[in-house]
Amino acid sequence: MYTDKVMDHFANPRNVGVMADADGVGQVGNPVCGDMMTFYIRVDGDRLADVKFQTFGCGAAIAVSSMVSEMAKGKTLAEAMAITNDSVARELGGLPKNKMHCSNLGADALHEAIKNFEDRRAGRAAPPAPPAAGRAHDHEGEACSCPYCDAALDEGDKTVCRGCHIAFEECPACGGVTKKGDAACVHCGAPLRKAA
Amino acid sequence: MSVYLDRVAATPLLPEVREAMAPFLGEAYGNPQSLHAAGRRALEAVEEARADVAALIGAGPAEITFTASGTEANNFALKGLALGRQARGRHIVVSAVEHPSVLNSVKALERQGFTSTVVPVDGEGRVDPDDVAKALTPATALVSVMTANSEVGTVEPIAEIAALCRPKGVLVHTDAVAAAGSVALSVEALGVDALSLAGDQFYGPKGGAALYVRKGVRILPLVDGGVQEGGRRGGTENVPAIVGLGRAARLAARDMETRRAALEPLRDRLLDELPRRVGHVLVTGSRSRTGRLPHLASFCVEFVEGEAMLLSLDMQGVAASSGSACTSKSLMASHVLLAMGLDHATAQGSLVFSLVDGTGREAIDRLLEIFPPIVDRLRRMSPLWTEHLKKGGT
Numbered sequence: 225m226y227t228d229k230v231m232d233h234f235a236n237p238r239n240v241g242v243m244a245d246a247d248g249v250g251q252v253g254n255p256v257c258g259d260m261m262t263f264y265i266r267v268d269g270d271r272l273a274d275v276k277f278q279t280f281g282c283g284a285a286i287a288v289s290s291m292v293s294e295m296a297k298g299k300t301l302a303e304a305m306a307i308t309n310d311s312v313a314r315e316l317g318g319l320p321k322n323k324m325h326c327s328n329l330g331a332d333a334l335h336e337a338i339k340n341f342e343d344r345r346a347g348r349a350a351p352p353a354p355p356a357a358g359r360a361h362d363h364e365g366e367a368c369s370c371p372y373c374d375a376a377l378d379e380g381d382k383t384v385c386r387g388c389h390i391a392f393e394e395c396p397a398c399g400g401v402t403k404k405g406d407a408a409c410v411h412c413g414a415p416l417r418k419a420a
Numbered sequence: 421m422s423v424y425l426d427r428v429a430a431t432p433l434l435p436e437v438r439e440a441m442a443p444f445l446g447e448a449y450g451n452p453q454s455l456h457a458a459g460r461r462a463l464e465a466v467e468e469a470r471a472d473v474a475a476l477i478g479a480g481p482a483e484i485t486f487t488a489s490g491t492e493a494n495n496f497a498l499k500g501l502a503l504g505r506q507a508r509g510r511h512i513v514v515s516a517v518e519h520p521s522v523l524n525s526v527k528a529l530e531r532q533g534f535t536s537t538v539v540p541v542d543g544e545g546r547v548d549p550d551d552v553a554k555a556l557t558p559a560t561a562l563v564s565v566m567t568a569n570s571e572v573g574t575v576e577p578i579a580e581i582a583a584l585c586r587p588k589g590v591l592v593h594t595d596a597v598a599a600a601g602s603v604a605l606s607v608e609a610l611g612v613d614a615l616s617l618a619g620d621q622f623y624g625p626k627g628g629a630a631l632y633v634r635k636g637v638r639i640l641p642l643v644d645g646g647v648q649e650g651g652r653r654g655g656t657e658n659v660p661a662i663v664g665l666g667r668a669a670r671l672a673a674r675d676m677e678t679r680r681a682a683l684e685p686l687r688d689r690l691l692d693e694l695p696r697r698v699g700h701v702l703v704t705g706s707r708s709r710t711g712r713l714p715h716l717a718s719f720c721v722e723f724v725e726g727e728a729m730l731l732s733l734d735m736q737g738v739a740a741s742s743g744s745a746c747t748s749k750s751l752m753a754s755h756v757l758l759a760m761g762l763d764h765a766t767a768q769g770s771l772v773f774s775l776v777d778g779t780g781r782e783a784i785d786r787l788l789e790i791f792p793p794i795v796d797r798l799r800r801m802s803p804l805w806t807e808h809l810k811k812g813g814t
Binding site for chain 2 (some may be wrong): 237251255279
């Protein structure tokens with residue numbers, strides 16, 4: 225199901241690790257969908273002097289992270305911001321369809337790290353708090369996103385994820401979006417009303 | 421060295437089973453419904469298989485209907501029994517850890533106006549019979565609880581559940597796909613009205629499965645057609661698969677005890693040693709060794725994801741399975757583990773080793789040897805592990 229290139233990056237991932245004194249840190253994903261990525265960058269002038277990552281997730285998620293780190297290293301910030309999830313998947317020789325949205329978040333994580341660097345440089349924000357293990361979803365002050373693939377939901381229509389094609393409803397207990405028709409809320413476990 | 425520990429996905433075909441099937445893939449191509457000699461030969465083989473399957477679970481041959489899969493048997497039981505009983509009531513009770521073929525059959529019935537109650541399980545995946553009793557209403561037509569779970573191996577208290585239901589006239593079905601052929605089952609001792617089983621879980625071919633329905637219990641057909649299977653399932657019989665299922669059932673009945681005696685100590689070695697050799701590994705399912713399937717050892721490995729472990733194991737020749745979201749096509753973590761109260765992150769580390777006969781001690785030793793470095797490598801990559809270490813974890 226995976227290309228040789230994906231398997232190579234899974235078996236021998238490049239640039240794995242934690243950067244203690246990173247200039248920027250970016251995190252995406254959550255344990256509900258099964259993939260979490262943390263990217264660390266060191267910036268020299270306007271270039272990415274070094275990129276490191278850690279990933280909790282499937283083979284695709286690890287391979288994607290590794291590929292993104294390789295594609296980004298040495299690039300200017302503008303060039304790195306132009307890397308897209310799709311271009312990463314292409315470099316890997318393709319990903320299974322059902323992995324395209326949930327596991328293919330590496331470019332997003334890199335972009336978050338760059339934004340974090342720019343925020344810090346502008347004196348805007350503290351480094352992001354690491355996501356707590358086991359906490360399904362937390363989007364205080366952020367755009368509402370799909371609890372399964374973390375793609376941002378359309379502000380006008382939060383009833384469906386365009387990536388996963390999952391229909392949502394709002395949990396009456398915690399207000400989070402959760403899969404329509406499920407017995408319990410994915411975030412807080414509150415029982416949901418059965419659709420009539 | 422290749423090590424196959426994914427029995428819940430498929431078992432190898434026993435040579436005796438393949439030999440029994442061979443004529444029906446060759447010269448014995450007759451249709452069991454034909455009057456001529458070729459037809460009679462096929463019919464005889466099908467009926468012999470029916471008797472073998474019936475004997476495996478202490479049933480009568482007329483109570484066995486062949487199906488193409490365990491999934492079809494479960495669909496047939498849920499829909500056929502519920503629809504056959506709807507004059508009495510349109511309420512169904514199932515457990516939270518049932519196979520999707522049961523849960524989605526219930527959903528299909530709900531679209532036709534049925535209602536359902538899903539009873540919970542405890543942290544070991546076990547249904548409390550009292551919860552089933554509490555869920556019964558005067559409108560309850562059917563209760564369906566699996567005999568044993570294929571992801572965590574927990575054996576459910578079916579006889580107790582059936583004893584509570586039957587005096588009230590509620591039908592009881594059990595999905596025994598994970599258990600039949602591996603543990604001794606008697607429909608009389610269990611007291612069930614219907615039971616699903618599949619030969620590909622005990623060295624028979626894919627495509628050979630069956631539903632037991634107690635004599636006198638009304639079931640509507642799922643596949644309308646001709647006179648095959650007593651009018652309960654139309655369509656020309658899959659003679660080779662049925663013959664294979666029958667032979668596999670006969671061999672399972674004969675060898676069950678020797679198979680169990682060989683596999684149980686290996687399962688126990690895995691259950692004991694894996695958490696000892698790797699930190700932060702939970703055994704999932706029943707903590708009682710007699711309360712779980714003799715061939716199944718299941719775990720959650722914290723801070724790593726199941727598919728990454730499966731790929732790593734596969735690269736070293738070990739086949740296993742997982743209930744993590746990433747290994748499922750639906751990208752949802754195992755409903756079984758979540759129903760047991762595990763959080764999403766832990767459930768992502770699901771790993772299931774299900775042993776086939778012929779697995780040797782050296783295979784288990786090999787797994788125990790290669791597994792710790794695999795987890796170590798993935799944990800060093802995992803932000804959750806880094807976070808755990810930062811909090812002072814070890």
